[in-house]
Amino acid sequence: MKITRRAVIALTAAAIAMPAFAQEWPSEPVHVYVGFPAGSSPDLLARIITEPLAERLGQPVVVENKPGAGGVIGVQQMLANAEGGHVFGTSINGPLTTSPRLVPDIGYDVATDIAPVALIATSPLVLAVNAKNEAGDLQGFVDLAKAEPGALSYGSVGQGSGAHLTAELFDADAGIEMLHVPFTSYAEVTTSIIGGEIDAGFMAPSAALPHVEAGTMKMLGVTSAEPFAQIPDVPVMAGNAGLPETFRAELWNGFIAPASTDPAVIERLNTEINEILQDEAVQQKLLDMGWQAAGGTADDMKNRIAEDTTMWGAVLDRIEAQ
Amino acid sequence: MQRDWADIWGGAVLALVGAGVALHAGLRLDFGTLRAMGPGFFPVTLGVLLLLMGAGIALPALKRGAEPVIFRWLDAGAVIAAILIFGLGMGRLGVALACFLAVIVASVPAPHGGWLWRVLLAVAVTLLVWVVFILGLRMGLPVWPRFG
């Protein structure tokens, strides 16, 4: 192999340039696109991270709220404004896993257009029912459902939402059949359960907790692999009432970048975000909102996207087959 | 006095829209049944209703007279152009330039001659917008043009 002088210079220059670039970055304010309105849970979560991030980067971090289509618009807008290397986003699981199947002409390919940076937090769902429900525990609920297939109903926040898909997964794994009643918000689902119009619903622990404390609702199980810190008394559903040990359904929220972003920048952001998530005050803030701090490498998040895409893809196949 | 063209045209357009909606929804969306309504149930029903109402507005108007109405092309065109210049331009041109241009365009049909007041007005409105929305309400919009 002939090593030319020019190639050596180019290599050396590249070797110097790489860390130099990471040091120079960020040279201007950083923009973080959030696909939900200001004040919503994903927005507050993003702000919990971007506030310390701005301090660490020494540049302002501007949260851009571009709500719509379950977070898809936020991802689209991040990609549309990607030039310059200072544009990022946070996204919940939907737009990165199920939306490409559900939204026609979504305009991006998760695998090739988006670079995962780090998982920020995860949240399980709880199976909540009216406090007066006959079922005392998950087994009782499954027995009730089996006694008369299709008699029990559950609410979700729309076709293909996390609450809907989780319930379909639960139906399939427990061998039961429930009637799906779509709503537009968790507030409506909660009202309907308290009012006794529908029987159950999968929802974020923080949405159910106030009503459990008031004695109008009870939680029969949680969809995470471990008990959730905010509700330590609620048993996990996996391995319970005939569900497999692998039963797990979590919502998550992650930091993403356009695929064109310099790998060194992604590395830097991953380190910063992981350090921020180590802070106990940050962890507590997240927990108050019902989120468990996550963290990990960019590849961890990539794997999580792939796993969930496969898992929910199978559930969607089943729904479409019906 | 001439025919009531406003209602004739209005009714006809509504009837056309209704027919279009009913056809589009009928062909693409599941109608379902009265007991289990599909996504097409409401659009098709509403489309047919609008078709009937459109006819109900247009047909009686054929025999009726009314004051003529004038569609002001210049006024409508200038206003719409101003909205598009400002709305679509503020991202690239920045609020200041987009606002200035939009006000100039919008003021074209105003029944008052001269250009000086138009320019002064554009400057004043731009300043007002900058004070109220950028300084006051802190809307995160670029003020100046972005190049590249």
Added chain:
Amino acid sequence: MTAWEGIAYGFGVALQPDVLIYCLLGVTLGTFIGVLPGIGAMAAISLLLPITFYISPEAALIMLAGVYYGAQYGGAVASILLRLPGTPQSAVTTLDGYPMAQQGRAGVALFVSMASSFIGSILGIIVLVVLAGWLSRAATAFGAADYAAMMILGLVAASTIGSDRPVKGFAMVVLGMILGCVGTDVNSGAQRFTFARTELLDGINLVALAMGLFGVAEVIGNIRNAERQAAPERVGFRQMMPTRDDLRRIPFPALRGTALGSFFGALPGTGSTLSSFLSYAMERRVARRPERFGKGAIEGVAGPEAANNAASITAFVPTLTLGIPGDPIMALMLGALVIHGVQPGPMMLEARPEMFWGLVVSFGIGNLLLLILNMPLIGIWVSMLRIPFRYLYPAILIFVCLGVYSVRGSSFDMGVVAVVGIAGYLMALARFSPALLLLGFVLGPLIETNLRRAMLISRGDPMVFLERPIACGFTIATCLLILLSIWQVWRRRHG
């Protein structure tokens, strides 16, 4: 804690100097935000949210709530002076408020709107304190069938207002309902009329639609004849004071409006819009000479303004007593509480009494501040009419665009404003009512989802509309109303 103890306790919270200042700040900002077309309480509250991180939770909530109900006062100003409603509920105020302004009675119209807003709010607060428990039970007792039946009643009652020929009014309601179908169907997930645009998946933006229909259409139509608009020569205290006859026409419509507003406001959903339309329809029905409506009838301003202000107070009932936000703005306020570690929900009244009672008392103080703030402003608003329209309208257009943009930062919505603007101008030329289109647009999707949900839950049994007592009541009322209208038409034709 009894209500009296609670109120005394609430005064202790709300009269703290810093809390008082944030209350004043909130209502002042709310008023000005309400006057600006398009920018609603939603945008203002999301912009203020970061500030609330640094103040106490009760001050934060009181300030944000002040923006919310303060915007209702301000919303009437642009509706009356310029026929530019910032929100669907103030769209009703344009029907008679704007004709009053054209007759040179803008000051009186503003006075009536302020006074009945104040009456509605204060009575709404009393309802909130006395009936909070009952209203919150009512909110959970309402099922899908009940909502559907109620919304249908609202639509039937209101669908003839503001139109010269009834069939033209019905057609606008239907067109509005069709536009409301655009987007992802809640029940099936199917995409309707979205034409593969992601921006349309959540439907057409309400603010863009309202601004196009009213604001843009109004500007186009007035560029030339604006110079002839009647403006009072000199606006003094005397011109803005209503006559004795005017005053006599305020109390009863305001009381009826308050009753409607207090009830519908407490139901999660769009109670506020429904109640202001219903109030207008009711005033026209009970009036001895209904033909005055649409030409500057004071009752047409007093009733709806009292209704939407009462509704904006009782809308806090489900939010505070159940932790269930009735609309996106309430959800945003709950979000602000969560940041402070306050868990909103049914236990909040016991766990954090300072939040509930402090807020309730601040409503009273805030509304008093609004009245004191707004009465002197009437003169200033009216004198705005003396500015030649050619200076005013380019600014209105820019404000409309920024208002729409503030909702979700979407350029697509700018295109919507332009297209709807042209359509709105054509509608105005042909005398089709934009207010009814807006009503259909707001209520249509609610009727559809609740009707289909009710049928889903009842497993396809339509009897649910007669078996549930609430739904049955509304269904019967709807039938009676239709029969009454038919009878009135028949009587008019046959002597």
